[in-house]
Amino acid sequence: MCFPRSSDEVAAAVGVARRHGRAFVARGSGTGLAGGATPLDDPVVIVTTQMNRVLEIDPQARVAWVEPGVLNLDLSRAVGHLGLHYAPDPSSQQACTIGGNVGTNAGGPHCLADGVTSAHVLAVDVVLADGTATRLGGLEPDSPGYDLRGCFVGSEGTMGIATRIAVRLTPDPPCVATLLCAFDSVEAAATTVSGIIAAGVLPAALEMMDAPITRAVEDFVGAGYPRDAQAVLLAEVDGLEGGVAEQVDAIAEVARANGATLVRVAADDAERALLWKGRKSAFGAIARIAPDYYLHDAVVPRTKLVEVLRRVYEIADAHEVIVMNVFHAGDGNLHPLLVFDQREPGVWDRVHAAGTEILEACLDAGGVLTGEHGVGIEKRDLMPRMFSPDDLDAQARLRDAFDPDGVANPQKVLPRGSRCGELQRVPEGTWI
Amino acid sequence: MTAPGPVVAPVGARTHWEIGGPPTEGAVEVRAPVGVITYEPADMTITVGAGTSFDTLDGVLAEHGQECALDPRSRAATVGGILACGLSGLRRLRHGPVRDHVLEVRFETGDGRLVKGGGQTVKNVTGYDLPRLFVGSLGTIGVLQQATLRCRPRFPRSRWFAGSATDSFRASARLWDGAREAVLFEGVDADVESQGRGLAPLDTPPALPDGPHRGRISVAPGRVGECTAALAGRVRWCAELGVGTVHVAADEADALVHARSVSHAYGGWMLREAGGPSDDDGFGCALPSAALMRRVKDAFDPGWKLNPARLPFARIG
Numbered sequence: 001m002c003f004p005r006s007s008d009e010v011a012a013a014v015g016v017a018r019r020h021g022r023a024f025v026a027r028g029s030g031t032g033l034a035g036g037a038t039p040l041d042d043p044v045v046i047v048t049t050q051m052n053r054v055l056e057i058d059p060q061a062r063v064a065w066v067e068p069g070v071l072n073l074d075l076s077r078a079v080g081h082l083g084l085h086y087a088p089d090p091s092s093q094q095a096c097t098i099g100g101n102v103g104t105n106a107g108g109p110h111c112l113a114d115g116v117t118s119a120h121v122l123a124v125d126v127v128l129a130d131g132t133a134t135r136l137g138g139l140e141p142d143s144p145g146y147d148l149r150g151c152f153v154g155s156e157g158t159m160g161i162a163t164r165i166a167v168r169l170t171p172d173p174p175c176v177a178t179l180l181c182a183f184d185s186v187e188a189a190a191t192t193v194s195g196i197i198a199a200g201v202l203p204a205a206l207e208m209m210d211a212p213i214t215r216a217v218e219d220f221v222g223a224g225y226p227r228d229a230q231a232v233l234l235a236e237v238d239g240l241e242g243g244v245a246e247q248v249d250a251i252a253e254v255a256r257a258n259g260a261t262l263v264r265v266a267a268d269d270a271e272r273a274l275l276w277k278g279r280k281s282a283f284g285a286i287a288r289i290a291p292d293y294y295l296h297d298a299v300v301p302r303t304k305l306v307e308v309l310r311r312v313y314e315i316a317d318a319h320e321v322i323v324m325n326v327f328h329a330g331d332g333n334l335h336p337l338l339v340f341d342q343r344e345p346g347v348w349d350r351v352h353a354a355g356t357e358i359l360e361a362c363l364d365a366g367g368v369l370t371g372e373h374g375v376g377i378e379k380r381d382l383m384p385r386m387f388s389p390d391d392l393d394a395q396a397r398l399r400d401a402f403d404p405d406g407v408a409n410p411q412k413v414l415p416r417g418s419r420c421g422e423l424q425r426v427p428e429g430t431w432i
Numbered sequence: 433m434t435a436p437g438p439v440v441a442p443v444g445a446r447t448h449w450e451i452g453g454p455p456t457e458g459a460v461e462v463r464a465p466v467g468v469i470t471y472e473p474a475d476m477t478i479t480v481g482a483g484t485s486f487d488t489l490d491g492v493l494a495e496h497g498q499e500c501a502l503d504p505r506s507r508a509a510t511v512g513g514i515l516a517c518g519l520s521g522l523r524r525l526r527h528g529p530v531r532d533h534v535l536e537v538r539f540e541t542g543d544g545r546l547v548k549g550g551g552q553t554v555k556n557v558t559g560y561d562l563p564r565l566f567v568g569s570l571g572t573i574g575v576l577q578q579a580t581l582r583c584r585p586r587f588p589r590s591r592w593f594a595g596s597a598t599d600s601f602r603a604s605a606r607l608w609d610g611a612r613e614a615v616l617f618e619g620v621d622a623d624v625e626s627q628g629r630g631l632a633p634l635d636t637p638p639a640l641p642d643g644p645h646r647g648r649i650s651v652a653p654g655r656v657g658e659c660t661a662a663l664a665g666r667v668r669w670c671a672e673l674g675v676g677t678v679h680v681a682a683d684e685a686d687a688l689v690h691a692r693s694v695s696h697a698y699g700g701w702m703l704r705e706a707g708g709p710s711d712d713d714g715f716g717c718a719l720p721s722a723a724l725m726r727r728v729k730d731a732f733d734p735g736w737k738l739n740p741a742r743l744p745f746a747r748i749g
Contacts, residue, residue: 061654105557116555118564119532134721139652140700141529141676142518142568145719145743146728150531150564154557174601198474200497200585240601242622299553301475331555332475368551369558379558386558387548394547395560397731401724413559 001045007125007133007163010046014131014161017044023407026157028069028100031092033295034376036104036156040411046161048099054078055164062169063122063139068099068162072106075167084169087114090372091280099162105154107372109205109279110236112330114170116372118153125164126152129403139166151398156374157409159402173204173238177248178272181255182229182262186210186313186325189231190305193329195254196235197302201247205236206330212289213282213324213337220285223278224271226262233329234279236272282326286339290322294338294351298359300367302332311361312336319354321347333371334362360385375413383415392418440542440737442571444513445485447506450706451517452570452714452742459739462575464512468492469578476583477535477552482512482576489581498583501527505640512576518568519648519705522640523616525674526604531567533582539566539574542733552580565728570742573732587618592638593631600627606673607638610660613673614638641668641681645688645707649678651700659698666690676700685709692716713744722747 004010017024023043030037039045051067054075058064059082066075072093076085089108090096096106102124107116114120123137137149152159183189189208196206209217211230218225225232233255237247252263266272286293300308309325316323316338327335336358340347359369359382369379369386383392396418402408441459449455465481468488472478473496480489487507493499503521504514515537520529527533536550549562566574590604597603597615605616614634617627651659653676660678663669667682667690680691685708692702696717704714719725726745729736 058654061652105561107555107557111555115528115532116557118561119528128724134724136721138720139654139676140650141520141524141653141672142648142650142703143720144701144703144715144717145722145725146569146573147518147531147564147567148721148724148728150561150567151728154561171601194474197476202476202584240619240623240626242620242626246620299551299555301472301477301553303472303474328555332553333555366552368553368556371553371555372557374557375559383559386551390545391548391559394541394545394549394562394732398560398562398565398728401727401731404727 001047003047003050005050007127010161010163011127011131011133013044013046014127014129018131018407023410025409026099026103026161028097028103029071029095031096032100032104032374032376033297034370034374034378036374036376036409036412037100038377048097048161051163057082059084061139062171063166064169065164065166066098067164068097068102070098072096072098072101079169083172085172086167087111087120087170088117091283098165098167102153102162102165103155103157104372104374107328107333109207109328111372112206112328113202113204118150120168121149121153121165122168123166124149124152124162126160126162128160129405129408133163154374156376156413158399158413160408175241175244176236176238176272177244178266178275179235179248179251180225180262180264180266180275181233181235181260182226183231183259184229184261186231186309187306188258188260189233190309190329192233192255192258192260193305194302195258196251197330199250199254201250203235203247203251203330204238205234206328207234207279208232208325208327208329209279209282210325212322213285213326216285216288217278217282219288221278221281223274225278229261234275279326286324286337290339290341292340292342294355296334296336296338296355296358297370297373298334298362298367299371300332300334300362300365304365304367305329305332308334308361308365308367312358315354315357315361319350321350321354328371331371332367377412380413381415389420393420437735437737439740440575441739442512442516442575444483444510444516445506445508447504447509448513448517448519448705451703453744454741455739456741464510464576465578473498475554477554477580478583479536479552479578479580480511481578482510484511485509486511486514493583494586497586499586500533500581500583502530502533511579511581515567515576515579516569516571520677522607522672523604524677525606525672526602526618531564534563534567534579535582536580537563537566537576538578539576541574542735542737546577547574550580554582571739572729572743573738575738589621589624590616590618591624591628592616592634593628594634595631597631607670608673609638609670612638638670640670640679643668643681643683645682645685646705647680647688647691647702647708648705649680649691649695649700649702651676651678651695651698655698655700659694659700662694662697663691713747714742715744715747718747719744
């Protein structure tokens with residue numbers, strides 16, 4: 001394991017790994033949930049946390065150059081006095097690194113209107129799998145040829161290691177309103193989400209929490225969420241005064257039409273901050289209920305939220321697992337939390353079985369395997385459920401173009417057998 | 433590098449046929465399916481055949497008060513052509529580049545396989561980002577069959593104003609042609625009015641420079657001022673402030689050569705959109721990470737059947 005301080009040292013570390021016939025794995029803070037940075041088979045682990053400088057801030061161009069180990073929240077703090085922020089805001093933003101965000105193409109509540117990491121990365125200086133350094137993308141709006149920057153973002157360390165990243169900074173909106181809506185059923189809340197989108201409103205964030213998680217959060221933070229609600233929505237709209245007022249009205253109207261028991265607009269910044277603190281503390285709050293949880297991440301079309309959520313609860317019931325839902329409802333990004341105590345015999349099997357069934361229910365509804373956490377090891381072997389052998393082969397070829405010898409974070413993202421040359425598609429019942 | 437046997441050139445509406453290197457003579461032209469495949473307004477996503485024109489797409493979305501801000505120069509352009517060319521529209525400042533609007537692509541590779549990349553939901557990080565790879569690839573890695581696009585609600589009001597709007601929040605476009613600055617605001621009536629206060633409304637949007645020789649300069653937004661100053665009177669130009677795109681047009685091919693050398697002097701480059709000297713490869717520069725890009729081309733088109741000359745693979749850096 002090594003902690004380089006510069007691009008040259010990253011390249012040197014890759015060189016050492018290669019000379020000794022080892023693979024290498026890039027790692028930031030290790031907050032990833034899909035195992036993308038988990039070392040398998042004794043690779044050289046290249047940890048970028050020592051490369052944590054904000055190198056340059058250009059407030060006119062609204063661009064910052066940062067090293068990969070800069071923490072997500074530290075970047076927003078470094079540019080806050082300029083009226084700017086870095087838009088992607090994962091729940092782990094106090095701990096996760098920009099380099100890791102690039103690796104997973106991370107999201108966050110405010111990616112509903114602003115887009116996930118890929119829309120905010122202009123250029124990446126990388127050390128490729130062969131140890132050479134190059135720049136992908138640039139500060140100019142378009143680069144000649146293929147969008148290799150776009151390929152690299154979200155490649156989970158399988159295409160090289162980012163050593164410097166140019167990110168786009170977003171101006172703080174002049175006006176922000178945060179609404180808290182409570183409902184006496186999950187379905188009413190989910191119908192409201194679909195209704196808001198269908199009404200032509202695109203909030204900056206639209207988050208949902210069900211009853212168990214709302215109560216846990218309230219016990220933990222005391223953020224002012226109603227304990228008796230079956231589901232709450234946290235909606236935020238931003239922009240100019242007129243548009244914000246219209247959107248607040250539209251959201252309130254849809255919520256009331258769906259039987260909301262409470263519609264409250266946060267009175268000031270302090271109340272807004274407290275509501276968000278509650279939302280972002282949800283995972284910590286679970287410890288009050290059970291010692292362990294398995295957090296899932298899948299996306300469904302927003303029009304399918306009601307039926308998929310119903311399935312999620314049914315599946316958890318059938319496997320006798322507690323499920324809690326706290327998620328980015330506005331973009332259909334579900335995060336079912338399976339809560340358990342691993343000391344209970346046999347519980348892991350039930351948790352895994354329920355999790356897989358939930359993912360399959362999402363896929364059956366036209367969804368995808370992951371919205372912001374990545375594939376890593378966790379979902380690697382489910383990839384054939386979403387992609388055909390030809391799709392996977394194409395992805396494998398793209399990966400090989402970046403890393404012909406397969407040394408950059410091998411065994412992640414693509415399942416064994418993705419390349420058409422590898423043994424696969426053997427008809428059932430064949431003796432081999 | 434080109435394999436024996438026919439070379440294939442995907443064709444849209446030919447609105448940007450001269451972009452990049454010239455197509456291989458005798459190439460077999462193939463067209464993509466036309467029409468809306470699925471449109472769920474409440475999901476704000478639409479899936480269309482790649483041969484569907486922007487005009488058709490925009491019409492269908494408008495019926496539900498939505499749009500997809502691809503904004504091609506010609507409404508006849510097809511979705512496949514817009515994605516393959518990757519030329520972003522004038523509202524990029526607010527709506528983002530073309531690549532941010534594409535959720536899923538399905539294309540036929542050079543070795544004849546139908547490949548899907550991305551997914552039809554508005555958020556997705558499952559597997560590698562083939563949609564972004566496809567955008568701007570000029571038909572060199574696949575023939576697009578269909579694409580799923582992200583839509584958004586159409587703004588109730590959209591209005592151009594003359595004047596400077598450096599500090600305006602979320603202007604949709606800011607154009608500067610050396611004499612005048614124009615700014616586009618979109619939003620609810622009250623906001624557009626308040627943002628336009630003190631500025632003169634424009635009845636028609638500013639026209640981009642036109643002529644037989646056209647190009648598009650890409651420079652860092654902070655260098656647009658010096659770059660356009662150096663273009664001097666040789667070409668007509670219009671810059672997208674805050675973006676870094678400078679549209680240039682001229683009556684003489686030489687002027688386009690001048691514009692390209694200016695772009696290089698300021699750390700940028702120029703894509704030829706039309707005309708130019710007969711030996712122009714469209715880019716006038718080597719591809720960055722050229723060896724890697726060649727391997728990417730190999731990965732999707734092992735026989736180099738798809739538009740082998742559109743990108744300057746052969747140019748030495």
